[in-house]
Amino acid sequence: MSSLSKQIEEYIKALLAQETAGVVEIQRNFLSEYFNCVPSQINYVLSTRFTPVQGYMVETRRGGGGFVRIVSLQLDEDDDLQDALTDAIGSQLTQNDCEGLTAYLYQQGIITQREMLLFNSMLKDRVLTGLEKSQRDNIRASMMQHMLAMLNMMRHT
Amino acid sequence: MSSLSKQIEEYIKALLAQETAGVVEIQRNFLSEYFNCVPSQINYVLSTRFTPVQGYMVETRRGGGGFVRIVSLQLDEDDDLQDALTDAIGSQLTQNDCEGLTAYLYQQGIITQREMLLFNSMLKDRVLTGLEKSQRDNIRASMMQHMLAMLNMMRHT
DNA sequence: ATGTTTTAAACCAAATCTGACCTTTGCATA
DNA sequence: TATGCAAAGGTCAGATTTGGTTTAAAACAT
Numbered sequence: 001m002s003s004l005s006k007q008i009e010e011y012i013k014a015l016l017a018q019e020t021a022g023v024v025e026i027q028r029n030f031l032s033e034y035f036n037c038v039p040s041q042i043n044y045v046l047s048t049r050f051t052p053v054q055g056y057m058v059e060t061r062r063g064g065g066g067f068v069r070i071v072s073l074q075l076d077e078d079d080d081l082q083d084a085l086t087d088a089i090g091s092q093l094t095q096n097d098c099e100g101l102t103a104y105l106y107q108q109g110i111i112t113q114r115e116m117l118l119f120n121s122m123l124k125d126r127v128l129t130g131l132e133k134s135q136r137d138n139i140r141a142s143m144m145q146h147m148l149a150m151l152n153m154m155r156h157t
Numbered sequence: 158m159s160s161l162s163k164q165i166e167e168y169i170k171a172l173l174a175q176e177t178a179g180v181v182e183i184q185r186n187f188l189s190e191y192f193n194c195v196p197s198q199i200n201y202v203l204s205t206r207f208t209p210v211q212g213y214m215v216e217t218r219r220g221g222g223g224f225v226r227i228v229s230l231q232l233d234e235d236d237d238l239q240d241a242l243t244d245a246i247g248s249q250l251t252q253n254d255c256e257g258l259t260a261y262l263y264q265q266g267i268i269t270q271r272e273m274l275l276f277n278s279m280l281k282d283r284v285l286t287g288l289e290k291s292q293r294d295n296i297r298a299s300m301m302q303h304m305l306a307m308l309n310m311m312r313h314t
Numbered sequence: 315a316t317g318t319t320t321t322a323a324a325c326c327a328a329a330t331c332t333g334a335c336c337t338t339t340g341c342a343t344a
Numbered sequence: 345t346a347t348g349c350a351a352a353g354g355t356c357a358g359a360t361t362t363g364g365t366t367t368a369a370a371a372c373a374t
Contacts, residue, residue: 003222063339066352121307150278220329223362
């Protein structure tokens with residue numbers, strides 16, 4: 001029994017997959033009517049699943065002709081991963097964001113699917129036992145930052 | 158005369174046996190109602206009988222559409238991965254021992270060199286910031302156990 | 315008798331969903 | 345031109361729906 005948020009997420013990602021440019025423009029009210037939910041539900045989905053650390057940017061415009069624009073961010077071959085991602089990661093990384101980040105890295109061809117699954121298996125809340133939430137989010141951020149530094153090094157040598 | 162925990166264990170294992178994929182998704186509340194017990198009883202069973210060392214992985218999600226997912230790893234006796242999972246890792250793993258373990262896994266062809274380097278970069282003491290030594294060694298052990306469980310699962314699928 | 319496993323209960327945390335109220339923008343028209 | 349209305353979208357707090365953790369007592373085994 002997939003949740004409404006999950007369905008909306010899938011729907012938007014399907015739209016993005018159709019667009020070669022990696023940009024989708026849509027109306028919030030269209031989505032909320034399509035899924036028969038309150039408009040703020042859409043904001044919830046955008047803010048939990050389409051953040052920079054997960055490889056997305058969201059721009060909006062109010063008023064007549066308003067829209068929600070979702071952009072899938074692309075990483076270049078020669079981009080410095082740390083420059084591109086350290087800010088987005090910050091000093092705290094929740095399990096949810098972390099899984100979004102690994103999915104992004106996989107989708108961008110930076111890590112393999114296997115690596116994504118292995119990282120995810122190590123970084124779950126359930127695995128980081130006996131720690132406060134803020135400690136967990138802290139070391140997740142730290143681990144991903146250092147992992148990216150190592151990836152970067154391997155790319156440039 | 159068989160204990161409640163035992164019954165719940167058998168029930169879950171029967172569900173798993175029905176699934177060719179070796180994956181079962183179910184709600185904790187469904188189980189606790191079915192067995193007419195408190196919900197935490199389910200957690201007790203999961204944490205005592207469905208651990209990575211015992212050949213299972215458990216994933217959960219809270220909130221609407223939440224679930225408990227139990228994955229059977231189908232371990233074969235007598236292989237290196239299995240040995241590493243059950244013997245080499247205790248409940249504590251120092252940075253040094255951890256690097257020894259990743260080197261061993263690499264030698265045995267279980268992980269790639271790149272994976273070894275990435276894991277090592279994430280699991281250093283200085284990366285696991287703000288924790289007591291025993292906490293660090295603890296979650297390192299937990300992370301490696303879960304990582305190996307995932308490796309094992311991927312091997313069989 | 316003692317130690318271990320099991321069970322229950324009270325309390326905690328995370329993810330989702332809703333609704334009331336607010337802000338911005340474009341356009342029509344006084 | 346000023347201004348008011350309609351048409352977007354935004355924010356936030358609280359309710360709802362799951363699952364998690366801790367602790368103490370009960371049951372069981374040695």
